[in-house]
Amino acid sequence: MKSSLKIRLAFGMLSAASWQPYAYSRPAVEVQPLRLNIHLYNQSGASPRTLDQAMKEAARILAATGMKIVWQSGPADAPEANISDQHAAGSQSGKPDVRDYLVVKILRSFPDSSLPGALGYSLPDARFGSHAMIFYNRIERVTASGDIDLATMLGHAMAHEIGHVLLGSTEHSPDGIMKARWGRADYQNAAKGYIKFTPLQCKAIRERAAIRLSGKSGE
Numbered sequence: 001m002k003s004s005l006k007i008r009l010a011f012g013m014l015s016a017a018s019w020q021p022y023a024y025s026r027p028a029v030e031v032q033p034l035r036l037n038i039h040l041y042n043q044s045g046a047s048p049r050t051l052d053q054a055m056k057e058a059a060r061i062l063a064a065t066g067m068k069i070v071w072q073s074g075p076a077d078a079p080e081a082n083i084s085d086q087h088a089a090g091s092q093s094g095k096p097d098v099r100d101y102l103v104v105k106i107l108r109s110f111p112d113s114s115l116p117g118a119l120g121y122s123l124p125d126a127r128f129g130s131h132a133m134i135f136y137n138r139i140e141r142v143t144a145s146g147d148i149d150l151a152t153m154l155g156h157a158m159a160h161e162i163g164h165v166l167l168g169s170t171e172h173s174p175d176g177i178m179k180a181r182w183g184r185a186d187y188q189n190a191a192k193g194y195i196k197f198t199p200l201q202c203k204a205i206r207e208r209a210a211i212r213l214s215g216k217s218g219e
Contacts, residue, residue, distance in 0.1 A: 033068040034209050037101035038162070040073050041081035044106040044136035050151045051106075057155025061177060062162065065197055065205040072101075081105055083129035097127040100213055102165055104158060110135040119157045122164035132161035147187040156190050163197065166205045173198060 042051055051073075059069040074081065080103060103126075110133075115121060119142070120134040134157050143150045156177065163178055164170060172180035176198050179186065189195055197205065 031066050031206075033063070033066050034206065034213060035068045035070060036062075036209060036213065037070050037072055039080065039101055039103045040071050041076055041078060041103070041105045041130075042073065043076045043081065044108040044134075046106060046136055046154070050154065053151035054154035054158060057152055058158040058162065060193075061156065061159040061196065062205075065166075065202040065209075067166075067205065067209060080129060084133075085123060085126040085128050087125065087127070095127065097125065098215065100215065102132070102162060103130045104132045104134065104162065105130045106134045106136050106154075106158075109137040120161045122161045122170070124165045124168050124170065131165045132158070134158060134161060142187070145184070145187070147184055148191040152191055153187070156195060163201070163205065166209055167201065168208055173201070176201070 040051075040055070046054075055069075055071045059071070062069050118135065119138050120132060122132045123130065134154070136154070139153050139157055140150065142148070143153050160177055167178075172178055177195050178197065178201060182190075186195065
């Protein structure tokens, strides 16, 4: 396992009842925010408090793109939370994703031999099941250094993976929230709320989200 100071945030390579909505957003752009529902499945055992704080943090980061995130927490055993679509973009196996929401799953553990160094991974082209998976055990390791608390790091990892899905890409950037490898300074800046999407990423996310939410993503 690589040093926690060089953890890679993403490897770009969940129908549930009893939804519990959370809405947090303070848009940083002078436009009407777009409401995006995210189905969240906690299979990690993370405490409600930690999860609540992480959702707030992820929504704060995404608010700068003009998105108003509405979290909907579902049961961990929901069918949607336990399937995944591994097909790549452009495959002939089915129609594009036409859901007007995203699906994020937080896992308790993930084998160290798989995607070594990653805190999660995303499936931007998934047509069913999860769009993003977060590895809670690895986030716990990262935060053991004390440079950033667990909830804040979890929120940043969630925002990073959601960013991949909204951007429709597995690419990373040299800095900001979509940076691939983080060091101690990045963790400290994230703890202070300094890590963000770039202006170009904000623009691209809003444009792509508008198409997804309009129901035209499959056209």
